[in-house]
Amino acid sequence: MTSGKSVRMLAMVVVAMVAFALTGCSQFEPRDKRFYYRALWNFSLREDLAELDSEFNGVDFGHSNLYENLLLTGGQDVPAIEERARKETLAFIATKPRLNPNEEAIAPTYMKLAWRAQNTFDEAHALHRATYDIAVSDEPDKDRAIHNVLTYYKDSAYAITSQQLDHHRLDNFPYSKAFRQRFPLFNATIWAYHYLQVAVYDPLQVAPDLAAKTQAVRPILTAYRRYLDQPPVQWTFMPLTAELSPQFAARYPELAHIFDNLHMLHDNISDILTSERLPTWEAKRAEIYRVVNTYYLATADATNPMIAKAEQEHHH
Amino acid sequence: MSTARIRTAKWLLCAWLAVLALPALALDHDNLDPNRPIGMEDAYAIPQGEIGLEGGVRFNDRREGRTQVTFQPQIIYGAFANTQIEIQGDLFTDPRSNVGANKSGDLHLGVLYNFNTETLNLPALAVRVEADLPTGVNSKGVDTQLTGILTRSFGRLRMHLNAGYTVLGSPQGQERPGTYRAVAAVSYPLGYPGRFRDTVIASLYTRQSDLHGQRNHTGVEIGLRHQLTSRVVLDGGLGTEFLGPAERAALLGTVGVSVGF
Numbered sequence: 001m002t003s004g005k006s007v008r009m010l011a012m013v014v015v016a017m018v019a020f021a022l023t024g025c026s027q028f029e030p031r032d033k034r035f036y037y038r039a040l041w042n043f044s045l046r047e048d049l050a051e052l053d054s055e056f057n058g059v060d061f062g063h064s065n066l067y068e069n070l071l072l073t074g075g076q077d078v079p080a081i082e083e084r085a086r087k088e089t090l091a092f093i094a095t096k097p098r099l100n101p102n103e104e105a106i107a108p109t110y111m112k113l114a115w116r117a118q119n120t121f122d123e124a125h126a127l128h129r130a131t132y133d134i135a136v137s138d139e140p141d142k143d144r145a146i147h148n149v150l151t152y153y154k155d156s157a158y159a160i161t162s163q164q165l166d167h168h169r170l171d172n173f174p175y176s177k178a179f180r181q182r183f184p185l186f187n188a189t190i191w192a193y194h195y196l197q198v199a200v201y202d203p204l205q206v207a208p209d210l211a212a213k214t215q216a217v218r219p220i221l222t223a224y225r226r227y228l229d230q231p232p233v234q235w236t237f238m239p240l241t242a243e244l245s246p247q248f249a250a251r252y253p254e255l256a257h258i259f260d261n262l263h264m265l266h267d268n269i270s271d272i273l274t275s276e277r278l279p280t281w282e283a284k285r286a287e288i289y290r291v292v293n294t295y296y297l298a299t300a301d302a303t304n305p306m307i308a309k310a311e312q313e314h315h316h
Numbered sequence: 317m318s319t320a321r322i323r324t325a326k327w328l329l330c331a332w333l334a335v336l337a338l339p340a341l342a343l344d345h346d347n348l349d350p351n352r353p354i355g356m357e358d359a360y361a362i363p364q365g366e367i368g369l370e371g372g373v374r375f376n377d378r379r380e381g382r383t384q385v386t387f388q389p390q391i392i393y394g395a396f397a398n399t400q401i402e403i404q405g406d407l408f409t410d411p412r413s414n415v416g417a418n419k420s421g422d423l424h425l426g427v428l429y430n431f432n433t434e435t436l437n438l439p440a441l442a443v444r445v446e447a448d449l450p451t452g453v454n455s456k457g458v459d460t461q462l463t464g465i466l467t468r469s470f471g472r473l474r475m476h477l478n479a480g481y482t483v484l485g486s487p488q489g490q491e492r493p494g495t496y497r498a499v500a501a502v503s504y505p506l507g508y509p510g511r512f513r514d515t516v517i518a519s520l521y522t523r524q525s526d527l528h529g530q531r532n533h534t535g536v537e538i539g540l541r542h543q544l545t546s547r548v549v550l551d552g553g554l555g556t557e558f559l560g561p562a563e564r565a566a567l568l569g570t571v572g573v574s575v576g577f
Contacts (some may be wrong), residue, residue, distance in 0.1 A: 030438070031398055031433035035365035038577065043546055065509070088509045099546060101512035102346050105505035108469050254554045281436065 027288060029115055036084040036126045037152040041137035041145065045129070046211055050098065052200065053218050055224065056102045056132070058093030059193040060125070063087050064265060067273060068107035069280070070179075075274035079301040080181065086186045090228060097244050098234045113281055117269060120158045120296065124262040126155045127199060131255060135204040136213060146252060153258075154298060160261050161298040162254035167264045170295060171237075175275030176285075179267070182274055188231030190270070191238050194263045198256075200242040201248035237264050266294050345540040346505060346515050346541075348476070351388055353539035353570040356501040356519045358476050359442035359462030359467040361400040362428045362576070368392040372551070372572025380562045385409040388572065405451075416526035417459040417482045417492055421452030428465075439468035448487070457485025461496075472508060476501040478517075495524035496510040517553075525561050534559035537568065549574040 012172055036042065046053045069085040092101070103118070104111050115148035130149045139145050171177065180187035240255035242249035247286050250255035268291050278284045293299075295306045336376055348358040352370055372388040390404040408420035418424075426446040434440040441464070448459040463480030478499040487493045501519035505512065522534040539553030555568035 020417040028432040028438070029435055031360060031430055032398075033360075035363040035394060038365070046546060059511075092388050092509060097512075098544060099513065100507060103506055105346065105472055105512055108472055109436075112436045115435065258484070263508060285436075 001310070007157040014145060031115070032119055032158065033210050034123065034158075037130055039130075039145065039149070039151045040132075040141075041133045041135075041139045044133040044137035046098075049214055049217070050307050051214070052221065053133070054096040054098060055093065055221065056093075056129070057097040058089070059197065060100045060103060061092045061097075061106060062193055062199070063121070064101075064103040064107035064110065064191065064227035065092075067110040067269065068114060070270065070273035071107075071110050071284075073277070075178070075182070081183045082185045085190060087190070093228065097297075113285050114269070115294050116158075117265075118161060120292055121145070122155065123156050123158045124160050124258060128262075129257065131201070131252075132204070135201070136210065146255070148192060150254060151253075153242065157297075157299060159298045160258050160265070160296050161301055161304065161307070163301060163304070164253075164257045164297075165261050165264065165295065165306045166236075166302075166308045167240075167260065170264050170306055172273070173291075175266070175271050175277045176276040177267070177269035177271065178277075184233045185231045188233045189228060190266065191235055192224055192231060194266075195227065195239040195244065196220065197263075198239055199223075199244040199260060201241070201245035205245075205248055205251075207314060216316060232233070238267060263297060265292065318552045330428060345502070347394065348503060348515075348541070349574070351390075351570065352549075352572050352574055353519055353541070353551035354501075354519055354537035354555060355357075355521060356478055356499045356517070356537075357428075357444075357465060358474065358503070359430055359440035360433075361398050361428050361442070362394045363530055364394045364397050364399075366394040366576055368574055369571065370574040372570055373434075374568065374570040376562045377567040377569075378564050379566045384414075398430040400428045402428070413456075415488075416495070417448055417457035417461070417484055419448070419450070419452035422455050422459075423449040423451045425449070434467060434469060434543045439466050441466055444454050445481070454488075456488065458486050468492060470507055474502065476505045490527040492524060492526060492527070492528055495526065497521065497523035515541045517541070519555075527561070531559055531562040533557050533561070533564055535565065535568070540571070547576050 065085055065088055066081070069081055070276070074078045131146065134145045135140050154162065174264055183248050199220045200217050203220060204213050207213040207216040241259050256274065272278055272284050272291070278287050295304055301307065335482060340458060340459060346565045347360055348356065349370065350357045351370065351440070370388075370390040370392065370393070373387060374386040376384045376386070378384065385408070387407045388404065390401050390402060392400050392402045404424040404426070405421060406418060406424070408414055414420060415489060423566060424446065428442055428444045428533060430440065430442040432438065432441055443460070444463040444465060446461040446463075448455075450458060459482055461482040463478055466477040468475050477501070478497070478501070480497045481494060481495070483494045484491060499519050499521040503515050503517040506514040506516055509548070516538070517540070518536070518538045520536050522532045524532055535555055535557035537553055537555030541549055541551045544550050551570070551572045551574070553568075553570040556566060557564040557568075
């Protein structure tokens with residue numbers, strides 16, 4: 001083959017790829033995965049307090065497994081969710097996983113439906129993990145470390161607002177509460193995860209050393225495991241950071257708001273995937289993206305009608 | 317098995333044990349990069365900001381000619397959103413018998429750009445542009461490659477297509493000035509719903525021979541990527557070429573490690 005022919009062949013490959021790309025241009029959605037904030041304290045929780053870290057690895061499975069099963073069953077099949085999917089989650093948690101699972105392998109369909117929402121979760125979950133790592137590490141200036149990781153998070157286009165949102169209004173869309181009403185056991189299990197995620201902050205912050213931190217989180221882990229065995233179906237609203245870790249929320253209000261908003265978004269998406277008011281996958285995707293873009297992302301702060309005007313309290 | 321193959325197998329076992337002894341220093345085992353462990357990749361770049369150090373040892377036990385061992389050190393960096401850059405320099409044990417674009421010691425620079433994530437209606441698409449600088453043994457001219465990559469999933473099974481074309485900057489003797497390569501592959505995460513550490517990959521490939529007048533190298537490979545720790549992925553693969561020139565591979569094998577931080 002002459003070099004002229006080679007160049008023509010190369011050009012044809014380029015033209016074919018560009019044509020293929022343009023064909024689906026309207027459906028293009030960027031992946032935009034971002035690495036976590038790099039620091040010496042990365043993975044401190046995994047290395048030093050594995051008992052707690054493994055529970056969070058189980059939580060990661062629970063959310064994705066729920067969304068995939070809700071999507072594939074149309075949100076109508078109570079045994080499939082309350083029995084099969086919930087018990088798969090409990091079984092995974094019981095394995096005490098040493099690494100966080102690959103969520104795209106757990107929920108391949110949901111990831112294709114709503115990647116933008118998943119990436120929003122992923123970045124907020126990385127922030128969660130970073131704050132635990134900092135709390136457990138021997139980092140001498142934890143406030144500075146928290147400031148740095150929060151600044152890094154807020155730089156992302158996928159950052160959830162650090163403003164306090166009006167969660168009661170966010171829980172009053174036409175489809176709201178569909179998930180908890182149809183699947184009360186799994187909903188209470190999800191809220192138990194969120195309890196664990198926010199209740200450990202104050203004990204971790206107050207305890208002076210690793211041994212004390214390990215002891216301090218034990219009662220929380222005991223309560224969490226009790227909730228997994230007997231889901232707290234009597235709760236009427238998700239756990240809030242300021243109620244369960246008031247010192248942490250007072251010291252880092254932006255973080256507390258981000259985590260509460262994150263957990264509220266989880267509830268919204270569970271409702272959207274459950275509700276028959278949004279009967280098609282396309283309708284569910286459109287509503288998930290509308291909610292994420294309009295009410296949750298920090299990029300919408302200037303126009304977000306859900307930003308709370310005054311401090312509000314919620315009670316279980 | 318011949319004495320040479322036994323020797324090669326022992327050597328690879330030692331290399332594998334050495335890799336296992338490395339300190340745990342996060343590449344995702346489900347993010348597939350070329351040669352880790354087989355000659356295919358998915359359409360996704362590593363996350364923006366991540367740095368990966370990858371290394372492997374690959375042996376090619378040829379039907380004719382000496383067995384060739386290749387050392388594959390590589391640095392990858394998520395330089396921009398959806399973009400990774402790569403610096404690589406393969407070293408061969410029998411450098412002078414090599415023909416084609418990849419010469420022992422060539423400095424290989426590559427950029428992978430991922431256009432999109434997979435959605436319900438659209439596969440993930442990426443393009444890779446590469447250049448081999450003639451820093452290696454008997455190497456002349458800058459060789460360039462362009463590869464299109466597509467990833468589509470069906471449940472947990474992911475299908476990958478790679479199609480590329482290489483232009484040699486300065487072909488020598490009977491070397492072709494340009495060669496194409498096509499790979500069809502599948503990957504599947506093992507262990508759901510109880511375990512998420514392993515991904516198995518299998519591919520079928522064909523590539524034009526490096527010299528005029530020879531048949532395409534056509535073969536199959538299978539590999540496994542195992543997440544050892546949060547930051548370390550181990551890989552191993554085997555393959556064979558069932559069509560091709562007389563010196564095509566009878567047995568291909570790779571072991572490697574990827575460290576992300």
